[in-house]
Amino acid sequence: MIFTEKRQGDFMSSVIETKDLNLWYGKHHALMDINMAVPKNQITALIGPSGCGKSTFLRTLNRMNDQIEGVRIEGEISLRGENIKNLDANVLRSRVGMVFQKANPFPMSIYDNIAYGPRILGVHKKKELDEIVETSLKQAAIWDECKDRLKTSALGMSGGQQQRLCIARALAVKPEVLLLDESTSALDPVSTSKIEDLLLELKKKYTIIMVTHNMQQAARIADRTAFFLLGELIEYDNTEKIFSHPADKRTEDYITGRFG
Amino acid sequence: MRDNFNAELKELNSELVEMGKMCVDAIHRDVDALADEKQGDIEEIKKVSENIAKKQQEIEDLCYSLIIKEQPVAGDLRMIHTASNVIIDMQRIGVNAYDVAEIIPYVADSQLKTQVPILMMADAASYMVSKSVESLVNRDSDQARKIIAYDDEVDDLFDEVKASVIEAIRGDKKKDASPGIDIMMIAKYFERMGDHSESIARHVLHLLNQ
Numbered sequence: 001m002i003f004t005e006k007r008q009g010d011f012m013s014s015v016i017e018t019k020d021l022n023l024w025y026g027k028h029h030a031l032m033d034i035n036m037a038v039p040k041n042q043i044t045a046l047i048g049p050s051g052c053g054k055s056t057f058l059r060t061l062n063r064m065n066d067q068i069e070g071v072r073i074e075g076e077i078s079l080r081g082e083n084i085k086n087l088d089a090n091v092l093r094s095r096v097g098m099v100f101q102k103a104n105p106f107p108m109s110i111y112d113n114i115a116y117g118p119r120i121l122g123v124h125k126k127k128e129l130d131e132i133v134e135t136s137l138k139q140a141a142i143w144d145e146c147k148d149r150l151k152t153s154a155l156g157m158s159g160g161q162q163q164r165l166c167i168a169r170a171l172a173v174k175p176e177v178l179l180l181d182e183s184t185s186a187l188d189p190v191s192t193s194k195i196e197d198l199l200l201e202l203k204k205k206y207t208i209i210m211v212t213h214n215m216q217q218a219a220r221i222a223d224r225t226a227f228f229l230l231g232e233l234i235e236y237d238n239t240e241k242i243f244s245h246p247a248d249k250r251t252e253d254y255i256t257g258r259f260g
Numbered sequence: 261m262r263d264n265f266n267a268e269l270k271e272l273n274s275e276l277v278e279m280g281k282m283c284v285d286a287i288h289r290d291v292d293a294l295a296d297e298k299q300g301d302i303e304e305i306k307k308v309s310e311n312i313a314k315k316q317q318e319i320e321d322l323c324y325s326l327i328i329k330e331q332p333v334a335g336d337l338r339m340i341h342t343a344s345n346v347i348i349d350m351q352r353i354g355v356n357a358y359d360v361a362e363i364i365p366y367v368a369d370s371q372l373k374t375q376v377p378i379l380m381m382a383d384a385a386s387y388m389v390s391k392s393v394e395s396l397v398n399r400d401s402d403q404a405r406k407i408i409a410y411d412d413e414v415d416d417l418f419d420e421v422k423a424s425v426i427e428a429i430r431g432d433k434k435k436d437a438s439p440g441i442d443i444m445m446i447a448k449y450f451e452r453m454g455d456h457s458e459s460i461a462r463h464v465l466h467l468l469n470q
């Protein structure tokens with residue numbers, strides 16, 4: 001891949017770093033020698049055609065591929081310098097939270113959705129939980145819309161609200177990194193832009209890695225953009241650079257829609 | 261892939277070529293007017309210059325519509341951005357051609373215009389305009405570089421005109437400096453056209469990441 005020259009070292013700190021990361025699903029080599037440093041308090045977008053390994057890469061970052069039958073992983077992933085292999089999976093997943101494409105609230109009240117993670121991690125005092133629920137919903141910019149119906153089912157919310165609820169749920173366990181896999185692709189433009197605004201706000205406190213098929217979205221909100229193709233990281237650079245002067249012809253072909 | 265967009269980019273290219281041709285035409289008309297002392301041509305040059313400005317507007321509109329419809333990125337975006345820039349240079353060349361035309365009546369009777377290499381400057385300017393536009397539509401960085409280097413020749417010609425004019429004013433029995441000053445102004449406008457062509461060539465290099 002085209003390495004990001006000196007910029008790579010310019011960042012004060014990267015939160016997640018992968019070193020020669022390879023992943024196989026049985027015989028299928030889905031990730032090849034991925035070396036990537038994800039900077040703190042930035043939004044990093046992962047783009048690339050369907051099947052290039054974006055979701056696979058995202059899932060390896062909180063070890064969600066571990067349970068899949070036949071998966072083999074080589075190389076190293078570190079979270080703030082610590083190999084994630086050495087972390088308890090539940091602890092890792094609270095530090096690196098995931099929000100999926102389709103909002104997936106649990107079939108319980110709004111309150112219980114948010115309190116779910118903290119309860120698992122041992123928080124049981126009502127006052128403490130109340131506080132977590134309120135701050136998380138506020139951070140996800142959905143508090144005003146649901147503060148009067150915390151005890152009603154989360155399934156009654158709109159798609160956009162459900163997605164922000166899922167973000168609030170991820171925030172409730174105080175993560176350092178938020179992973180989002182096409183989290184706005186099922187939403188209308190207004191709900192999408194609410195989530196984009198929210199992410200821009202959240203990056204002040206969290207590090208965000210998002211998969212998106214929407215080039216405009218990557219250009220709008222991502223600081224860094226990584227282009228994947230057939231399991232390889234082709235180019236990874238500042239977003240403006242990728243969308244104005246991409247270094248690799250394959251990146252150019254993909255983002256200008258002349259792919260294949 | 262993206263057939264419609266590709267066709268529109270092709271149209272943008274041919275519009276740029278067309279505008280370049282109009283600029284060359286304007287310069288040729290300057291040369292004819294200088295040589296033939298035909299007053300009528302000056303109105304014609306004004307029209308050509310106005311048409312160049314209209315063409316600029318049309319191409320600018322085309323660029324906007326491409327941006328809105330296609331949300332171009334990378335090379336496509338740079339091409340459209342480059343087009344929006346070079347049409348400003350070409351529009352200025354059109355204005356310069358009319359600036360020249362406006363002065364021509366004042367030097368019509370002067371022998372000076374045949375004694376200095378002013379027509380060579382006009383030739384050099386029209387060469388630079390057509391070649392710089394060619395380098396853009398052919399994405400030819402070598403040619404763009406040649407044009408940038410060629411601008412020095414035009415600057416040298418300007419210095420030659422200047423030296424000859426000074427000599428002529430000194431030698432003039434009636435000490436009449438005004439035709440010399442008018443010739444200098446014409447030379448300066450041709451020199452400016454060279455600068456605008458050089459600017460077009462520089463945009464081409466930037467477009468090509470060089």
Ligand SMILES: Nc1ncnc2c1ncn2[C@@H]1O[C@H](COP(=O)(O)OP(=O)(O)OP(=O)(O)O)[C@@H](O)[C@H]1O
Pocket residue numbers: 025028030048049050051052053054055056057068
């Ligand atoms: N559980 C699995 N078992 C076997 N192969 C898998 C599995 N998950 C993904 N793959 C394969 O790995 C490759 C990468 O898939 P992945 O889902 O990471 O792609 P993606 O870039 O997220 O695509 P999309 O944009 O369509 O979501 C694909 O070839 C896919 O078929």
Ligand SMILES: [Mg+2]
Pocket residue numbers: 054055056181211
């Ligand atoms: Mg995916």
